[in-house]
């Protein structure tokens with residue numbers, strides 16, 4: 001038996017028992033005849049005392065041990081004297097007096113210090129990930145992720161969902177990204193694709209009659225990883241038959257509302273989840289994934305400034321654009337330099353400039369970049385519309401709707417950050433609904449599916465598909481959380497003729513649609529029930545639960561931003577024989 005207890009287990013009531021522990025040397029304090037070793041495993045730390053007066057040979061082995069040696073220690077549990085109790089440590093009431101020790105394996109000096117959260121460059125952490133994963137923070141994150149996923153499985157099981165695995169070697173699914181391809185050895189010149197998501201399989205499972213499906217599913221997308229993404233990531237993939245949008249939102253809302261207190265009790269959600277249409281989200285927050293933990297809402301000033309003598313304002317309105325602003329508390333005393341800095345942020349996001357007006361906290365005179373260009377009444381009307389109080393500064397952008405929205409979204413996030421407005425323990429889940437069905441692709445001069453091509457249009461908008469495709473809204477919904485999109489889903493098309501019509505709109509020829517999606521079109525002719533689904537991102541939600549800034553911190557073995565595995569050294573060249581078997585000749 002390697003151990004009788006874990007390193008996190010022993011308490012005062014174990015006093016005088018003889019036990020065996022095994023673990024890593026976390027810290028070692030050498031006081032000559034007395035050596036203290038904190039022995040660590042994933043359950044905790046136990047202080048072990050090696051006393052030369054008890055046994056010189058045992059003490060001699062301990063004096064050779066170094067950080068991260070793997071030891072097996074036999075000893076007697078001893079209650080610590082009151083003044084030596086460590087309340088920070090689970091095992092802080094006791095120590096283990098060693099009577100025997102063996103070195104199960106020595107360790108070279110590790111390139112990372114395990115007993116502290118160093119500030120190494122990430123590549124070093126990723127190269128030695130197995131050492132990085134020994135650290136408390138990473139163990140906490142992976143255990144949290146486990147409990148999160150376990151909660152999901154238990155919850156959905158009770159709700160009659162069945163977990164079904166779908167293939168990794170499959171056929172390309174159009175989720176908008178590039179596929180990872182796998183050459184077939186058996187079929188010369190043919191390829192599998194790794195699934196961008198199990199979208200088609202889960203819909204086919206609905207046709208097959210499994211009316212509540214889920215899977216903790218790995219998805220693969222060969223995207224440029226500029227944002228915080230991974231080439232492979234994990235979704236809670238779900239699909240339900242004989243449901244409307246409301247049924248899907250209901251299950252997911254109940255799932256996450258119950259998950260938060262169970263998995264991370266110091267965080268809270270807001271019930272019910274707020275609901276915004278896509279149009280409303282952009283209008284009020286400048287984003288389709290707004291962070292709702294704070295206000296700083298965008299205020300539209302078009303009506304007030306439409307006839308302004310200051311043409312920067314009036315011409316933006318006249319040309320179909322917008323004049324909008326946010327009112328930021330407690331920055332009225334910003335210096336010119338600080339204002340220049342935020343003006344630069346606005347410029348970097350496409351604005352020609354930023355107008356501002358500061359209401360001094362002490363009742364002094366208004367400072368503003370544009371007070372001379374507008375009448376006093378107009379300025380008062382603007383400040384009133386924005387509810388500017390003493391100490392506040394209003395920031396205003398006049399431009400196309402697109403620019404105004406992008407700039408104010410950026411500034412809103414920037415000031416939430418600077419002023420610490422977002423409560424880290426609030427999980428502000430919200431639904432965004434009524435997304436557009438299609439997006440115009442100006443480069444290729446054609447429509448793209450905004451979500452994916454299996455998404456149903458709103459019943460009220462079906463007629464628009466022929467006349468005004470850009471304004472067709474979809475039965476598509478996103479779940480947003482603290483400024484991130486954490487799930488997307490939709491009610492699906494389940495009738496062949498509607499699916500065909502959408503393929504036509506997307507410019508997918510009859511031939512191509514048959515070759516690529518013939519199985520879907522055919523399945524819809526064998527009794528396909530109405531169905532809908534969603535896919536919350538496990539990595540992203542785990543990241544937010546763990547208060548981490550990147551998803552790499554909640555993935556055991558992540559890739560770098562350059563899509564490499566630095567530990568395994570992947571991707572890597574393969575030998576000529578392997579290539580020949582796969583009928584591949586490198587260009």
Ligand code: ASP
Nearest residue numbers: 197199489490533534535
């Ligand atoms: N397959 C979709 C996605 O990965 C989710 C869904 O529509 O259920 O975003």
